[in-house]
Amino acid sequence: MxxxxxxxxxxxxxxxxxxxxxxxxxxxxxxxxxxxxxxxxxxxxxxxxxxxxxxxxxxxxxxxxxxxxxxxxxxxDVVIRPMPEHTRGLTTWLLSRERALHGATVAKMRITPERPAGPEHVCVHPGHEWFTVLSGTARLQLGERTILIEAGAAAEFSTMVPHSIGAHDGPVEILTIFDHDGERAHLHAADDAPPA
The missing domain is CATH 1.10.260.40 (lambda repressor-like DNA-binding domains)
Known part of the structure; x- marks a missing residue:
């Protein structure tokens, strides 16, 4: 009652x-x-x-x-209890529900130096990405440029430029927002990859 x-x-x-x-x-x-x-x-x-x-x-x-x-x-309807997903050098917690924020996905990521890097691990897809560094220093590979983003700073960039995010001198934690294409490229790329 x-x-x-x-x-x-x-x-x-x-x-x-x-x-x-x-x-x-x-x-x-x-x-x-x-x-x-x-x-x-x-x-x-x-x-x-x-x-x-x-x-x-x-x-x-x-x-x-x-x-x-x-x-x-x-x-x-309010509380989200994210479950971590692990791949080599990367732990991801989804912080938004499916189809939340008009198709955007919010995620927290912990990246360690063990995450594979190099030209074969860059992504290119339509749209823009945004992330802020919670702790550590992120290494953003954006085309030929390498940009270091420290805790408290944020980055926004066109995802039509080949890009990857890694850890610099130890683990880094970031909060990121992906559009639909970014989610598919970054969060589901491991699902499409052949088993190691």
Whole structure:
């Protein structure tokens, strides 16, 4: 019962929040969903039960879906518990869900000097990549250039330039954002490689 009341309160807050975010008065939203302003006010303040036949036009008027308006506030939608994936010289923790951030993938990577380097280990793919160094020093091979990026600094570059990221003088930890092509090139390249 408490959980139902909690979700009921969240739905009321979502309705009010979406209305205010659009700069609409109660009258403006009421006109769009064919309810009286007083009914809408009582729904938002909790002085009236929310009926399904009211939620559908409210959701439509607010430009959202009924599912989004009534979705659970369960912690599993918020908390990500990344599991490390290991390859030689590289440990990766995915910090975003699949299809998160409009197709971008956020990952933490720990790279050690054992990670294979050289011309045969560079990537080229459409898009841009970004990373920031959390600890250590990263060695960014960008075409013919080698750029050292120390803790606290960040790098952004076109991925149409042959590139690889390695560790310089010890392990390095980075936080990186890949687009779809970058994720496929960097995180799934090991899946496509023949076994060692």
């Amino acid at each position: 408490t959980q139902e009341l909690g979700l009921d309160g969240v739905i009321r807050q979502r309705i009010r929040g979406l209305r205010l975010a659009r700069g609409w008065s109660l009258d403006a939203l009421a006109a769009r969903c064919f309810l009286s302003p007083s009914t809408l006010s009582r729904i938002e303040t909790g002085h009236r039960r929310i009926a399904l036949d009211q939620l559908v036009p409210i959701a439509r008027a607010l430009g959202t879906t009924l599912d989004q308006l009534v979705e659970s506030v369960d912690d599993e």
